[in-house]
Amino acid sequence: MPSTLSSFLPEAQTLLQQIFGYDEFRGFQADVIEQVVQGGDALVLMPTGGGKSLCYQLPALIREGTGVVVSPLIALMQDQVDALRELGVKAAFLNSTQDWRTARDVEDAFVAGQLDLLYVAPERLLTDRCLNLLQQGRVALFAIDEAHCVSQWGHDFRPEYLGLSMLAERWPDVPRIALTATATAQTRDEIAQRLALEQCRHFVASFDRPNILYRIVEKQEVKRQLLDFIRTEHEGDCGIVYCASRARCEDLAAYLSNHGIQALPYHAGLSTQLRAENQSRFLREDGVVMVATIAFGMGIDKPDVRFVAHVDLPKSIEGYYQETGRAGRDGLPSTAWMAYGLQDVAQHRRMIDESQGDERFRRRQVAQLDAMLSLCETVACRRQHLLEYFDQPIEPCGHCDNCLSPPESWDGTEAAQKVLSAVYRLWRERGQRFGAGHIIDILRGKLTDRVQQHDHQSLSVFNIGTDLSDQAWRGVLRQLLARGLLTVDHEGYGTLVLTEESRAVLKGEVVLRLRRAAPSAKRAATRSRG
Ligand code: ADP
Numbered sequence: 001m002p003s004t005l006s007s008f009l010p011e012a013q014t015l016l017q018q019i020f021g022y023d024e025f026r027g028f029q030a031d032v033i034e035q036v037v038q039g040g041d042a043l044v045l046m047p048t049g050g051g052k053s054l055c056y057q058l059p060a061l062i063r064e065g066t067g068v069v070v071s072p073l074i075a076l077m078q079d080q081v082d083a084l085r086e087l088g089v090k091a092a093f094l095n096s097t098q099d100w101r102t103a104r105d106v107e108d109a110f111v112a113g114q115l116d117l118l119y120v121a122p123e124r125l126l127t128d129r130c131l132n133l134l135q136q137g138r139v140a141l142f143a144i145d146e147a148h149c150v151s152q153w154g155h156d157f158r159p160e161y162l163g164l165s166m167l168a169e170r171w172p173d174v175p176r177i178a179l180t181a182t183a184t185a186q187t188r189d190e191i192a193q194r195l196a197l198e199q200c201r202h203f204v205a206s207f208d209r210p211n212i213l214y215r216i217v218e219k220q221e222v223k224r225q226l227l228d229f230i231r232t233e234h235e236g237d238c239g240i241v242y243c244a245s246r247a248r249c250e251d252l253a254a255y256l257s258n259h260g261i262q263a264l265p266y267h268a269g270l271s272t273q274l275r276a277e278n279q280s281r282f283l284r285e286d287g288v289v290m291v292a293t294i295a296f297g298m299g300i301d302k303p304d305v306r307f308v309a310h311v312d313l314p315k316s317i318e319g320y321y322q323e324t325g326r327a328g329r330d331g332l333p334s335t336a337w338m339a340y341g342l343q344d345v346a347q348h349r350r351m352i353d354e355s356q357g358d359e360r361f362r363r364r365q366v367a368q369l370d371a372m373l374s375l376c377e378t379v380a381c382r383r384q385h386l387l388e389y390f391d392q393p394i395e396p397c398g399h400c401d402n403c404l405s406p407p408e409s410w411d412g413t414e415a416a417q418k419v420l421s422a423v424y425r426l427w428r429e430r431g432q433r434f435g436a437g438h439i440i441d442i443l444r445g446k447l448t449d450r451v452q453q454h455d456h457q458s459l460s461v462f463n464i465g466t467d468l469s470d471q472a473w474r475g476v477l478r479q480l481l482a483r484g485l486l487t488v489d490h491e492g493y494g495t496l497v498l499t500e501e502s503r504a505v506l507k508g509e510v511v512l513r514l515r516r517a518a519p520s521a522k523r524a525a526t527r528s529r530g
């Protein structure tokens with residue numbers, strides 16, 4: 001029977017202890033539970049690991065009927081249901097991995113009112129068969145997990161989620177609770193609008209993760225840098241390394257394994273069986289490092305992941321924050337480490353240029369990339385920068401890389417002008433475009449084969465950049481790309497072209513403060529090893 005306000009708390013508290021074994025609610029769990037138990041809708045934004053599941057699991061136990069949980073993570077339903085059954089909760093799932101006999105048993109149990117929770121994939125839920133089934137039993141609530149999947153511009157968009165707004169029409173009296181770890185105001189509005197939750201109460205948790213130490217290093221020999229990072233700071237720890245491609249996952253996993261680190265690959269190109277096997281080893285064994293694409297991690301609940309490393313630049317801060325948020329769910333110190341370089345910027349710019357989306361889609365991608373780049377290039381506190389992005393201002397954290405050793409900035413106007421003039425002259429005088437490496441060779445006056453082949457030693461910009469090292473020039477180019485003062489020609493292979501904004505720099509109308517390259521990771525690591 002629906003509880004009244006006065007009877008709600010003691011009952012919820014009892015269930016919390018007896019079933020879940022926790023002493024108290026975390027954050028605003030109790031408020032959400034109260035709202036839903038009383039039949040109200042809720043939109044819950046909590047970082048990964050914040051404890052979202054309880055917000056619908058408990059109300060489902062208290063309210064009459066079955067809590068229907070919409071989740072896109074078919075691969076994890078079995079685990080979730082197993083975990084609940086172990087606690088004595090009557091849970092089941094319906095998805096495409098089952099045979100029809102098992103599915104029919106679950107359906108019968110639902111109609112007979114024997115289930116507390118039923119997990120369903122969105123595409124399954126929206127079938128006539130499933131909707132009719134739900135009409136035959138009693139639904140206590142609808143929980144829409146990973147609700148940001150409804151956001152068309154987000155990185156996890158699932159078209160089936162768009163159909164879920166019909167739940168409001170078909171079951172107007174059943175409370176709905178949407179949950180996500182993606183927090184920008186924009187995504188929040190989009191979820192509310194597309195899931196017909198405009199009127200509902202919003203519960204927005206703090207996204208601050210004080211136990212995560214953020215660090216972004218300049219990419220050089222990334223494999224070696226990663227190995228050094230793990231060895232010096234996280235030897236024997238469990239961690240996740242995110243890569244952009246399957247091939248890269250394989251390559252890195254093999255490299256780490258060859259160097260004595262227990263690393264396993266995880267990506268969509270592996271068989272379902274091997275993926276499940278690797279995932280289960282990661283969850284159950286100690287000290288496994290998962291080298292994965294972003295296919296891995298949504299819904300993974302492992303408290304002692306000590307580090308999350310990115311060897312390729314993520315597409316957005318939201319994705320990055322969600323991925324790094326998988327570290328340190330137990331509240332103990334953990335590291336979010338990323339290596340980022342010139343190639344990352346060039347590659348992302350090119351990918352956006354080549355993408356098939358319309359203008360709006362492209363603009364959105366550019367904005368997401370720019371936000372990501374500004375996090376990489378900032379000289380201010382990383383955590384402060386991240387939380388600002390989520391509209392949650394904090395003081396400088398005191399333990400990210402920038403807080404610990406504030407990066408120097410320098411007047412890079414003249415250096416920038418040299419780079420831009422080189423690009424300009426090559427195009428104006430020779431009709432040629434080249435990539436970053438060759439531009440740097442020209443500036444540094446290197447008589448490489450390619451320089452001689454094109455007679456680039458006769459350009460006026462040849463040898464005008466002997467004052468800076470290769471690495472320093474890469475830093476300048478990277479920052480020019482990051483700020484859109486230079487871009488990549490999508491018809492060439494990463495060749496550089498000027499932008500509208502380049503002109504002001506060439507004319508000396510702006511002063512450019514650049515971030516000074518940090519000491520190379522290798523040197524830093526050697527130093528800290530003493
Ligand atoms: P999310 O879905 O937000 O990522 P989960 O619901 O999976 O987070 O919860 C994360 C972890 O926190 C789980 O191990 C869960 O058992 C634990 N947890 C949730 N609520 C509480 C609580 N009130 N007290 C202690 N632990 C909790």
Ligand code: ZN
Nearest residue numbers: 381397400403
């Ligand atoms: Zn900081």
